[in-house]
Amino acid sequence: MSDRLTLAALLAHPAGGGLHPVAGADPATEWRDLVVGAGETDLPDDGTGLLALLTSAPPATPWQQDALVRRVRDRGYRALAAPGAEGFGPGTRALAERLGLALLAVDEPMALARAAWELVEGRDALTLGYVRRVAQSIEYHADNLADLLRHLSASVGHGVALIDGEGVLLQAGGELPSAVHAAIDFGPWLDTVAVADGSAASVRVDSPSRAGLRLAVFGTGLSTFQLSALGIAAEVAMPAVAARILIDEVADVNDAAVASGLLRDFLERSDDRDAELEQRMLERGWRTTGYHLGFRMIGRSRVDTLQLLRFVTRELTALPLDSHVATSGRGVTGWLSFAAPPAPSRVEEAVRALRMLHASARRSFTVATGIGTLETGPAGLVATIEGAADAARLAADRSATGYFLRIDALGLEQLLLSWTGSDTFVPAAESLLAPLLARGPELVETLTAYLDHESGIAATADALGLHRNTVSTRIARAQELLGLDLADPETRLAVHLACRAVRR
CATH class of the missing domain: 3.30.70 (Alpha-Beta Plaits)
Structure with a gap:
C-alpha cells in the first residue's frame, strides 16, 4: 500500500456510504487497508492492522455480538464496520472498547469499500470523482454567487468559501476556521494547508475586477491525497466562480444605478x-x-x-x-x-x-x-x-x-449651516476669506479645523496630523492676513461659518 487509510479520511469522503462511529472509534485511527466479506468467515484469517467490512448485518443477540467482537479482534483486526452496527448493545460496545476494536456502522458497504480504494490506491478515480461533481454542479443555474457556492458545496461534500486576505467573504457547507484561513498562502496559484482545526485546498480566483481572492474547499480529517484532489476540483470550479463574480457585479452596478436614480427622483x-x-x-x-x-x-x-x-x-x-x-x-x-x-x-x-x-x-x-x-x-x-x-x-x-x-x-448650528449654503452668504464668505484662499487651501483647512475644535491647538494638530507649532504658525498667519481678532465670539462665529461655506 502506498499510504495508510485513516478513519478521518473515510468520514470526510463525500461518498463514504454513510459511515459513522459506534464505539471505540478515534478519527486518527489508521489501517493498512480494508477487507470485505459477506460474513465473518469470509474475512482473511490474518487481519493485523486491517479494517474489516461486512456486507451483512451482525447478529442481533448480545452473546452472539460479544462472540463476533472477540473472534474478529483475536484475528488481529482493529476495526469492524457493518450495516446495522448501531444495534450493538452497550455491553458489546464496552467490550469492543476494552479490546481496542473500533465499531463502525455503514449504510452502503460497497460505497465505503470504493471510498477506501480511492483513498489508498485509486487516487485518479478520487480526483475524477470530485471533478465530475464540480462539473455537474456548475451545470445548474445559480441565482448568484452565494447560490453557486451552495451548489458546489453540496456536490463535493465539503465546505466551500470565497476568501481574501482579510477573511471570509462568502461560504457554504460550514464555516472556514480562522486558523485554517490564517495558514493559507495567498501567493501561489494552488495551496493546500492542514492544521489542527481543519484543512483546505485553495486556488487563486482569476477575476479581472477583484484582486486577492481565493476559492477554498475545506473540511476536517482530509488526507493529503484528498486535499490534492480537491485542489484540482477547485481549479475546475474557479472559472465559473470568477464568471459569476463578474455577472453579479454588473447586476449590482445596474441595480445600484436604478436605486440611486429612484431615490434622486423621490427627493427632487x-x-x-x-x-x-x-x-x-x-x-x-x-x-x-x-x-x-x-x-x-x-x-x-x-x-x-x-x-x-x-x-x-x-x-x-x-x-x-x-x-x-x-x-x-x-x-x-x-x-x-x-x-x-x-x-x-x-x-x-x-x-x-x-x-x-x-x-x-x-x-x-x-x-x-x-x-x-x-x-x-x-x-x-x-x-x-x-x-x-x-x-x-x-x-x-x-x-x-x-x-x-x-x-x-x-440645534442652532443646523440653522446656521443651512444659512451658509444660501446664494447671498457664499459670495460674502469667499470675499472675507480671499486673503487666505489666494495662498492655497492649507490656511483655510487649518483655520476650519481650529474653529471646529473650539480653538484647541492640540486637538487641531491631532485631527490634521500636524505638529502643534505648525498649527500655531498657520493660525497666527491667518489672523494677520484677515486682520481680525478670533478671540471675539461674534468674529469667530462669522469666520467659522465662512470657512464652512467655502468648503461645502
Missing part, C-alpha cells in the same frame, strides 16, 4: 405626489409611509460607493430593522422605517445600531455619518434624509465625535 419631487414613482418605490420594497430615521454616510476621501453600499447593505441585513439604502453622490443614503410611532428607547437603539455600523465601516472606509430626525410620511422621509445629509457634512470635520453626528444634537 418631494412636493409633488407621483403615483408612478411611489409604485416603483413600493416594488423595491421601499417604505415611505410610517415613521423614518434617515442616515447619510459619505467619504471623507475617495471611496468606492458600490463597495460601501455592499458593506452597509450586508451589515443592515443582520439587524432586526426595516432598512433601505442606495448610493447617492460620494456616499450612501438610507433610512430605517417603523410602521408605528417608535418609543424613544427604540429610536435610541436604532441610533446606537447606526453608530456601530459607522464604526464598522470606518475599519475599511474613510467615512463620516450623519443621522436625521425621526419624521413621518413621505414628506418626513425627505426631511430626515436632508437632515442626515447636513449632519454628515458637519461630521466630516468632527474627529472629536468620531466623524459621527446626529442632527438632533446640533
Whole structure:
C-alpha cells in the first residue's frame, strides 16, 4: 500500500456510504487497508492492522455480538464496520472498547469499500470523482454567487468559501476556521494547508475586477491525497466562480444605478405626489409611509460607493430593522422605517445600531455619518434624509465625535449651516476669506479645523496630523492676513461659518 487509510479520511469522503462511529472509534485511527466479506468467515484469517467490512448485518443477540467482537479482534483486526452496527448493545460496545476494536456502522458497504480504494490506491478515480461533481454542479443555474457556492458545496461534500486576505467573504457547507484561513498562502496559484482545526485546498480566483481572492474547499480529517484532489476540483470550479463574480457585479452596478436614480427622483419631487414613482418605490420594497430615521454616510476621501453600499447593505441585513439604502453622490443614503410611532428607547437603539455600523465601516472606509430626525410620511422621509445629509457634512470635520453626528444634537448650528449654503452668504464668505484662499487651501483647512475644535491647538494638530507649532504658525498667519481678532465670539462665529461655506 502506498499510504495508510485513516478513519478521518473515510468520514470526510463525500461518498463514504454513510459511515459513522459506534464505539471505540478515534478519527486518527489508521489501517493498512480494508477487507470485505459477506460474513465473518469470509474475512482473511490474518487481519493485523486491517479494517474489516461486512456486507451483512451482525447478529442481533448480545452473546452472539460479544462472540463476533472477540473472534474478529483475536484475528488481529482493529476495526469492524457493518450495516446495522448501531444495534450493538452497550455491553458489546464496552467490550469492543476494552479490546481496542473500533465499531463502525455503514449504510452502503460497497460505497465505503470504493471510498477506501480511492483513498489508498485509486487516487485518479478520487480526483475524477470530485471533478465530475464540480462539473455537474456548475451545470445548474445559480441565482448568484452565494447560490453557486451552495451548489458546489453540496456536490463535493465539503465546505466551500470565497476568501481574501482579510477573511471570509462568502461560504457554504460550514464555516472556514480562522486558523485554517490564517495558514493559507495567498501567493501561489494552488495551496493546500492542514492544521489542527481543519484543512483546505485553495486556488487563486482569476477575476479581472477583484484582486486577492481565493476559492477554498475545506473540511476536517482530509488526507493529503484528498486535499490534492480537491485542489484540482477547485481549479475546475474557479472559472465559473470568477464568471459569476463578474455577472453579479454588473447586476449590482445596474441595480445600484436604478436605486440611486429612484431615490434622486423621490427627493427632487418631494412636493409633488407621483403615483408612478411611489409604485416603483413600493416594488423595491421601499417604505415611505410610517415613521423614518434617515442616515447619510459619505467619504471623507475617495471611496468606492458600490463597495460601501455592499458593506452597509450586508451589515443592515443582520439587524432586526426595516432598512433601505442606495448610493447617492460620494456616499450612501438610507433610512430605517417603523410602521408605528417608535418609543424613544427604540429610536435610541436604532441610533446606537447606526453608530456601530459607522464604526464598522470606518475599519475599511474613510467615512463620516450623519443621522436625521425621526419624521413621518413621505414628506418626513425627505426631511430626515436632508437632515442626515447636513449632519454628515458637519461630521466630516468632527474627529472629536468620531466623524459621527446626529442632527438632533446640533440645534442652532443646523440653522446656521443651512444659512451658509444660501446664494447671498457664499459670495460674502469667499470675499472675507480671499486673503487666505489666494495662498492655497492649507490656511483655510487649518483655520476650519481650529474653529471646529473650539480653538484647541492640540486637538487641531491631532485631527490634521500636524505638529502643534505648525498649527500655531498657520493660525497666527491667518489672523494677520484677515486682520481680525478670533478671540471675539461674534468674529469667530462669522469666520467659522465662512470657512464652512467655502468648503461645502
